Amino acid sequence: MDFGFTHEDETFRAEARTWLAAHADPDQDRRTWERTLGKAGWIGLGWPRDGYGNRTATLTQQVAWAEEYARSPAPPRSGHIGENLLAPTLLAHGTDDQRARFLPPVAAGEELWCQGYSEPGAGSDLAGVRTTAVREPQGTWRVTGQKIWTSLAHEADWCFVLARTEPGSSRHHGLSFLLVPMDQPGLIDVRPIRQLTGTSDFNEVFFDGARAEHVVGGEGAGWQVAMSLLGFERGVSTLAQQIGFAQELGRVVRTAVATGAVHDPVVRDRIVRQWAELRTMRWNSLRTLGGSGDAGAPSVAKLLWAGWHQRLGELAMQVRGATAGVGPVDWTPSAPYELDTSQHLFLFSRADTIYGGSDQIQRTIIAERVLGLPREPRV
Known part of the structure; x- marks a missing residue:
């Protein structure tokens, strides 16, 4: 296998390194940093250039960017779930309207996402999800249930949720992939989980009739869409x-x-x-x-x-x-x-x-x- 970096790749790498050296600040607010990345076109390098506001790059150039980012003092990313999981899924399974609605804000660093997959009793066994979504007469959905280990849910604007939309269904049948806005006071409750390290990167998320308007891939196709997303992970x-x-x-x-x-x-x-x-x-x-x-x-x-x-x-x-x-x-006894x-x-x-x-x-x-x-x- 020949996976070498060309002269063009190294030129791209040098551009990325120079830009990161000039802009990366480890103490910068992470949401502000996402907007900085988006303004410069560094989000969505692997997407097609189709009016989403991103620049495009070859696979080897994407590797070069990722490596230079890891070497830089830039803060951890908050937008990687939207960029690397949701976006490829919408490009593969979403409608034109869904791509036009959600990809530009991700590319701009304006909207952050979290993943609503795991549940108590359905972690690695994803097909055992019990969160339900009921279709309303006007075509929207009401989502009820609990998700757990949801990374960055406390910062996210949206959550893609795997929910059971067919009453009486089991396992991988009757599931749908819903896009749920997180700003729904009284209908969504996010509770951080304190870890061994003392930090709280993961959360419990409770949905109590939360509203959702968008289904990716069609009703009942949630398992196929969810498995496709995991392939991008x-x-x-x-x-x-x-x-x-x-x-x-x-x-x-x-x-x-x-x-x-x-x-x-x-x-x-x-x-x-x-x-x-x-x-x-x-x-x-x-x-x-x-x-x-x-x-x-x-x-x-x-x-x-x-x-x-x-x-x-x-x-x-x-x-x-x-x-x-x-x-x-x-450490000294007098210090925290x-x-x-x-x-x-x-x-x-x-x-x-x-x-x-x-x-x-x-x-x-x-x-x-x-x-x-x-x-x-x-x-």
Whole structure:
């Protein structure tokens, strides 16, 4: 496979690096930053240029942008769910009116989105959703139910919701993909979930007759649309994610040198293994983007990076030694207790093998859809 960067790609990379150096501010309000990105046309590089306000870029140029963004001091993105999940889904399944209504505000950084999939009792088993939507005489829908682990719901303007629209249906039948505005006081309640790290990136969302006007793909086609969206979830962004992983690994190595842990042959072996596995993940991602992957490639990628990142968190604690469990390196009893970088990495990475499809689910997908093994019994 030849996945090299051309002269044009490197020119594009240099433009991206220069722009980020001039504009990226890690302390900037994230919503303001989305508008800054949108004004410069950096949102939606992989979309067709069709009046949405975005610039277009080849696949290799998208990779270059993602890598340079990960290396820059720019703040974390708030608009990636709308850009990388909703937009490709609308381009594949939406109507012209839906694309004209929703894509320009995403490209401009004006409207932020969240994903209403998981529910209590229906996390990895997405077909078990119980949220319902009832069609009203005027053609709108009323959505009732609960979603959980909803990333950035506390900031989002809209939520795409997988709901059951056919009474009495079960599993993947009778589902629809609805677009729900979040600004509905009294009808939508967002409750942040406090995590081990003390932060609240995830939320519970309660819908109590919330209004929805848009159905993507048609009534009853929700399962097909939802599965199509999940196919967009792991693409160019995985390579940018690996840039972040490399930076985290670099910090672990520097800590190992500073504490003397690097002189332990077991620690050195773990560091080398982490480095080698990260290189393997990069080449696997490039192979997949180059069109050489199989139907199980996204599941393989998730298994690789989730376990790798979790082991990196454990290694970060190991190289710190006994101080890893008592507080940040520069913490004093008189100061407020806050996690340092390595502690945050360790605690947050415990969830890596669960969210986005647990390891067990990924192995089942590979076994059934790639290896052709007998299907797991369904209760």
